Amino acid sequence: MKRILVSWIGRTDLKAMAASAPAQKSKSVRKIVGEGDAQAGIGPAKTLLDHESFDEVHLLSDYSPAASKEFATWLGCKPVLHAVELTNPSHHGEILDTVRPILERLQRKKDDELVFHLSPGTPAMAAIWILLGKSQYPATMYQTYNGAVSKTEIPFDITTDVLPGLLREPDRYWQHLATRTPQEVSGFESIVGESEAIKAAVGRAQRAAIHDVPVLILGESGTGKELFAEAIHKASHRGNQKIVSINCAAISRELLESELFGHVKGAFTGADKDRKGAFEEADGGTLFLDEVGDCDLAMQAKLLRALQPPPGEGPCQSVFRPVGATKDRVVDVRIIAATNKDLSAAITAGEFRDDLMYRLSIVTLKLPPLRQRSKDITQIAKSLLVGINSRLKKQGGTSYQDKSISADTIQFMQRYPWPGNVRELSNALVQASMMADGKALKPQDIAAAVAEFPSAKSDDAMNIPLGGDFVLESHLIDIQRHFLRRAMLEADGKVTKAAKLLGYKNYQTLSAQLERLDVEFEKETESK
Numbered sequence: 001m002k003r004i005l006v007s008w009i010g011r012t013d014l015k016a017m018a019a020s021a022p023a024q025k026s027k028s029v030r031k032i033v034g035e036g037d038a039q040a041g042i043g044p045a046k047t048l049l050d051h052e053s054f055d056e057v058h059l060l061s062d063y064s065p066a067a068s069k070e071f072a073t074w075l076g077c078k079p080v081l082h083a084v085e086l087t088n089p090s091h092h093g094e095i096l097d098t099v100r101p102i103l104e105r106l107q108r109k110k111d112d113e114l115v116f117h118l119s120p121g122t123p124a125m126a127a128i129w130i131l132l133g134k135s136q137y138p139a140t141m142y143q144t145y146n147g148a149v150s151k152t153e154i155p156f157d158i159t160t161d162v163l164p165g166l167l168r169e170p171d172r173y174w175q176h177l178a179t180r181t182p183q184e185v186s187g188f189e190s191i192v193g194e195s196e197a198i199k200a201a202v203g204r205a206q207r208a209a210i211h212d213v214p215v216l217i218l219g220e221s222g223t224g225k226e227l228f229a230e231a232i233h234k235a236s237h238r239g240n241q242k243i244v245s246i247n248c249a250a251i252s253r254e255l256l257e258s259e260l261f262g263h264v265k266g267a268f269t270g271a272d273k274d275r276k277g278a279f280e281e282a283d284g285g286t287l288f289l290d291e292v293g294d295c296d297l298a299m300q301a302k303l304l305r306a307l308q309p310p311p312g313e314g315p316c317q318s319v320f321r322p323v324g325a326t327k328d329r330v331v332d333v334r335i336i337a338a339t340n341k342d343l344s345a346a347i348t349a350g351e352f353r354d355d356l357m358y359r360l361s362i363v364t365l366k367l368p369p370l371r372q373r374s375k376d377i378t379q380i381a382k383s384l385l386v387g388i389n390s391r392l393k394k395q396g397g398t399s400y401q402d403k404s405i406s407a408d409t410i411q412f413m414q415r416y417p418w419p420g421n422v423r424e425l426s427n428a429l430v431q432a433s434m435m436a437d438g439k440a441l442k443p444q445d446i447a448a449a450v451a452e453f454p455s456a457k458s459d460d461a462m463n464i465p466l467g468g469d470f471v472l473e474s475h476l477i478d479i480q481r482h483f484l485r486r487a488m489l490e491a492d493g494k495v496t497k498a499a500k501l502l503g504y505k506n507y508q509t510l511s512a513q514l515e516r517l518d519v520e521f522e523k524e525t526e527s528k
């Protein structure tokens, strides 16, 4: 582990040198600060180096190369000089642009300690050190004053205290980013759609991609949460590293810990060799925790511990212990989590830890359900159909006829509420393409395909175990909703026809129920 000091050469440093070094060895420095100032003592740089030891010292200077060299010689310790030019040493933006590439070029290993010296230079230079040291380049910071050295504790964390506020700023802040379609944003090309809702989601996701902070993606099942997670990873600086996905709901509680953190040989029966977990597999890249809302409380506590970076480290440093191991491991992993659960309700019910939610949701991305972006349905359906045609042709050979979507089918698809979102749309198109005769998919083909999905749900509703959270009334309502939807579907969105199918005497009863039970279905205008 190396200690690497990075500091500006400040005017007080030069004044201290001019006052104490022989005139001959400080000619260029004296051209800048004259005879110097004995009050400056030995100056901030020398003071720090007298008290602390470093393996490398990097000095940034916008003074003449000759003066910088004289100063470096006087200072001793063979510092590396970085000559820069600033037009205005109190211009924050210019300082930031100057400092960043230098920090980027520093050859650092993961456990090296970066140290910023805040005292030399202008207040703007100190401010930039603080901002960078608390965010992109986690660093220890020192100040020197009157010959004394103090380690500077700055009790805030930009990534948890400041960024969330900025990133959660209302739409006003995001509007300028929400103008491009996914096709126009690098990394997001596999996402189809051009509705305002999808453009806003892409703008926000793109913004999130740039910052190396955890992202929580919320949305109903099938809205594209995993697709967005992959796009954020691709658009981030980790894009050429791995993204590892773990579905927290699909893995048994016992196995999940080992899947996430790995295990050592002999940790449990069947653990016949060491095995890396997802955190370690994703080191340097991204870990996608799907269905994170389904983790139990014990697992949440373990996740929280892993997601709390050690003091002074960046937000992506994870410390965890493989099952059965005696030592912790540290990795650099960006977490993207997703859930279709209402986490606020889960927190209120005591099923989800609020501290874990805050850790995961430095940036939150809410994906709209498909029914709220009916403008996208045509485009998504057409794009899915291209893939479906090519797959089915491969399987069925010449007997398969490429399918297309007629205008009335599009109208039908735009009215249907797609409770299973894009996944349901995709499944319906696959099924309809396999079953339909001829070339064009007709509304009945899609209707027949989607009718399969809700009925499966109603079967589940009949088999739900009694006791526990079971409340008969709420299940009856679900069943009622299912039949209302089915009737509307079979009646092509015509309320009068659907009311007849349900055995209602008049359409007003159905209209009132659709509203009361919040059944979303675009009604066809009909002459009654």
Ligand SMILES: Nc1ncnc2c1ncn2[C@@H]1O[C@H](COP(=O)(O)OP(=O)(O)OP(=O)(O)O)[C@@H](O)[C@H]1O
Pocket (backbone or CB within 6 Å): 190, 191, 192, 193, 219, 220, 221, 222, 223, 224, 225, 226, 227, 228, 290, 338, 339, 340, 380, 422, 423, 426
């Ligand atoms: N905007 C979109 N454009 C193209 N394909 C999409 C879009 N949104 C979703 N899909 C496709 O729909 C399917 C479901 O998406 P995905 O798995 O990302 O959803 P999800 O929200 O993660 O679902 P779940 O919560 O059930 O895990 C995938 O095949 C995905 O490629």
